[in-house]
Amino acid sequence: MEKNYHVCTGCSLLCDDIEVEAEKNKINKVHTACRIGVAHMKAGKEEAIFRVDNKPVDEATAISEAAAILKNAKNPMIFGLGASTNEAQKTAIELAKKINATLDDTSSFCLGSLVEALISEKIKTCTLDDVRNKADVIIFWGTDPSDSHPRHLSKYSYFPRGSEKQRGWEEERTAIAIDVRKSHTAKICGNYFFQIPPKGDAEFTDALIAGLSGKLPKTSYNYPPKKILELANILKGAKFGVIFVGRGLIYSLENLEPLFRLMKALNEKANFHLMPMVGNYNTMGFNENLFAETGYVNSVKFENGTVLHGPDYSIVEALKERTVDAALIVGSDPFSILPRSIVKNLLEIPVISIDPYETLTSRNSKVYINTAISGVEAGGSATRMDGKKVSFEPAIETNHPSDETILKKIMEAL
16 A cells, blocks of 8 residues: 555645555545545546436547537537646637637636736735745635635644744734634634624725724724724734635625725735635636636637627626527536526536536536546646645546546547
């Protein structure tokens, strides 16, 4: 039985210290990983699956059918890729250009606007290693990493000893949670939990900005001014502050303007950075790769060498308006994550699902191609939530093709 260290692609932390014990090409034990990571690393499968119309076929037939669907479509969409390697994402972008497709990912209805602001250098950010080594004030706003990224607090943000924070959370770090409910992370933050009502984030931001400038903070929901002033004083004293932003905050705001204003006010008094709590292990990679190609992070349409961009090219609007006539879904499950009123329109068009797992989407697809799990059965590279590039090797061998391989074969078959 051999032991090796591997990168976990269970979330966007991309932990690189995972010890794996494999025997007869099967992972038996996983050490160091969180509960999400253990389940992810041990999810290896038996035989590869290829289906057309829910009937088993060979790989060549599935590829041929997928290519035929895309070739016959006047306005195909490619969606997903947050759980694919950088290499697969770049191949998908080339495929989208070749077939004049609409291309989108989950960031169009999650954290995409914030990621685009960071890539465009409109907001100051930092690395997770900077957080571990330097951060003295950490805010978790509209996010619960204890559930979504279980090693976040222990490996990077709150509990670890850093090069400049040797006394750690007991003496040198303050963790603050701002949320609509008392999450597991909020419980860890103890007295530094600030509970606000749903959609109250913009007002709380304005009140906090007032508190930072010494004015009396007010909100329409009568949040105690004394508590906001207490928080403002903590933030003003930060030598290296970080705000980890979750969907809870982004969904509450009509636009990012309150966040821009808060960061400006904070950096007039202290030293603050911002980082989005992206979910899929390579959402950041997709956004960066598409931005490098088009200047946008999501919601684009390629049209004979030109690039169109806007909400009309997001999966939500495209399905709502029925503007696409075929869909290639890669490593995502829109049937589970989108509202029924929108996703039902996918049932009216041919869907190709490329995914390492059986999902509601794969079961409703005309073509399903079962692929290797990145980081477990296939190697490649990805981009961590803080923008750091991480390369990884497979932990076990498999007969499952990678996303990249399948996308290249579809492109060749067109």
